[in-house]
Amino acid sequence: MMYPKSIQKLIDLFLKFPTVGQRTARRFVFYLIKREKKELENLARAILDLKEKIKFCKNCFKPFEGEGEICEICSDKTRDKSLLCVVEKEVDLESIEKTKKYKGLYFVLGGPISAIKKEELKKLRIEELEERIKDKKIKEIIIATSLTTEGEALALFLERKLKNSGKKITRLGRGLPTGGELEYADEETLKEALERRK
Amino acid sequence: MMYPKSIQKLIDLFLKFPTVGQRTARRFVFYLIKREKKELENLARAILDLKEKIKFCKNCFKPFEGEGEICEICSDKTRDKSLLCVVEKEVDLESIEKTKKYKGLYFVLGGPISAIKKEELKKLRIEELEERIKDKKIKEIIIATSLTTEGEALALFLERKLKNSGKKITRLGRGLPTGGELEYADEETLKEALERRK
Structure with missing residues (x-):
C-alpha cells in the first residue's frame, strides 16, 4: 500500500x-x-x-531583511572596515557575532562544502571574495573556517589564493578544539580564538 | 545580533x-x-x-485522499471484516500493511503518547473505538501497540476497557525478532520466546 x-x-x-x-x-x-x-x-x-x-548583502552575502542592497553590518559606521572575516556559512557569522568581540566586517563564502573538490569550490564565492578585497580599506583578512579537514583544506586554499593580495592574512587562534566545528563552539572559546588570532 | x-x-x-x-x-x-x-x-x-x-476515514481514522468518507482499506470488499487491528498511529498501520500478511481492518487510536496519563488518554480515540466495535461483523480485536512501556500500558488499558465487548481480544505475538541474536536479546524477550516456542 x-x-x-x-x-x-x-x-x-x-x-x-x-x-x-x-x-x-x-x-x-x-x-x-x-x-x-x-x-x-x-x-x-x-x-x-x-x-x-530575504536579500543577500552585495558586500558580504549575509542574508538580511530591509532597505537597500547592503546588510546592517556592512552599513554600520561603527564597524572596523579594515578587518574582513571570511566564514564558510551564515551560522558561523552569527556565532562570531554572539561573542560581541569582533567589530570588523564579514564575507560569507557560501559553504558548507563536504570536501575540497574542484566542483565544490566552484560553488563558493571565491571570485566575489577576490573582488571584495580590492577594497583598499581592508587591511587584514581573517580566515575563520572550521577546524575540520574540509575547513583546514579550504583555509589553505584561501591562504594560497590571497597571499599576493597585499593584505595581512590571519587564521583563528587554536583556542578552538581540534576537529571542532565553528557552529558548535561556545562563546568563550570563540572569544579566545578571536583574541589569539595570528 | x-x-x-x-x-x-x-x-x-x-x-x-x-x-x-x-x-x-x-x-x-x-x-x-x-x-x-x-x-x-x-x-x-x-x-x-x-x-x-487529506481526509480521515470515518471508520478507522486513517488519513486518505479520494471520494467519500471511507478509506480504501475499509471500503475494500476483499478485506476480512471480522478482524480489527488497533494501532497507535498511522505509520504502524503502514508497517503492518507492508507485511502483506494481514487482510483485516484497522483502527488508528491517534498516538503516539509519551506516557499513559489521564490527559494523554483523552487525546486517543477511545470512545470512537468503543463505538466502532459495536459493528457485529467484528469478531476479533488485535491490540497492536508497541512493546514499549507506554505501548504495554496502553495495551493493558485497552484490554480492560474492551474485555466486556464480547469480542476476542488478542495481542501481537512476542519473541525473538527475525535476525535477532540470542546473545543480545533481553531477558524479557527470551522468556517470551521460550514460553511461546512451538
Whole structure:
C-alpha cells in the first residue's frame, strides 16, 4: 500500500532537507496533518516569505531583511572596515557575532562544502571574495573556517589564493578544539580564538 | 545580533516539528533560502494541500485522499471484516500493511503518547473505538501497540476497557525478532520466546 499522493509528495520534499530520512520525513508529515489549517497557512507563508523578504548583502552575502542592497553590518559606521572575516556559512557569522568581540566586517563564502573538490569550490564565492578585497580599506583578512579537514583544506586554499593580495592574512587562534566545528563552539572559546588570532 | 525576522520566524516554526532542535531548524531554513522560488512554492503548496486533500476515514481514522468518507482499506470488499487491528498511529498501520500478511481492518487510536496519563488518554480515540466495535461483523480485536512501556500500558488499558465487548481480544505475538541474536536479546524477550516456542 502507498500513502495518499499529497502525503507522499510532502514526504519526498522533506526527504530533501538536510539530515532528514524516511522516518523523520513521515513524522513531519503526520505532525503537520494534525495541525490546524491556520498553522499550515502560517508555515506556508513563512516559507514563501523567505524568498520574498530575504536579500543577500552585495558586500558580504549575509542574508538580511530591509532597505537597500547592503546588510546592517556592512552599513554600520561603527564597524572596523579594515578587518574582513571570511566564514564558510551564515551560522558561523552569527556565532562570531554572539561573542560581541569582533567589530570588523564579514564575507560569507557560501559553504558548507563536504570536501575540497574542484566542483565544490566552484560553488563558493571565491571570485566575489577576490573582488571584495580590492577594497583598499581592508587591511587584514581573517580566515575563520572550521577546524575540520574540509575547513583546514579550504583555509589553505584561501591562504594560497590571497597571499599576493597585499593584505595581512590571519587564521583563528587554536583556542578552538581540534576537529571542532565553528557552529558548535561556545562563546568563550570563540572569544579566545578571536583574541589569539595570528 | 538576531536573525532577520522572516528567518527567525521560520526557525521557530520548524522548532515545533518533532525531533527538530535549534541547529536542525537553522539548517532547514538555510537550506530553503538557497532553493529556487519555484521549489519553495511547491513546498508551501504541498503543505496546504495536506489540509485540503487529506481526509480521515470515518471508520478507522486513517488519513486518505479520494471520494467519500471511507478509506480504501475499509471500503475494500476483499478485506476480512471480522478482524480489527488497533494501532497507535498511522505509520504502524503502514508497517503492518507492508507485511502483506494481514487482510483485516484497522483502527488508528491517534498516538503516539509519551506516557499513559489521564490527559494523554483523552487525546486517543477511545470512545470512537468503543463505538466502532459495536459493528457485529467484528469478531476479533488485535491490540497492536508497541512493546514499549507506554505501548504495554496502553495495551493493558485497552484490554480492560474492551474485555466486556464480547469480542476476542488478542495481542501481537512476542519473541525473538527475525535476525535477532540470542546473545543480545533481553531477558524479557527470551522468556517470551521460550514460553511461546512451538
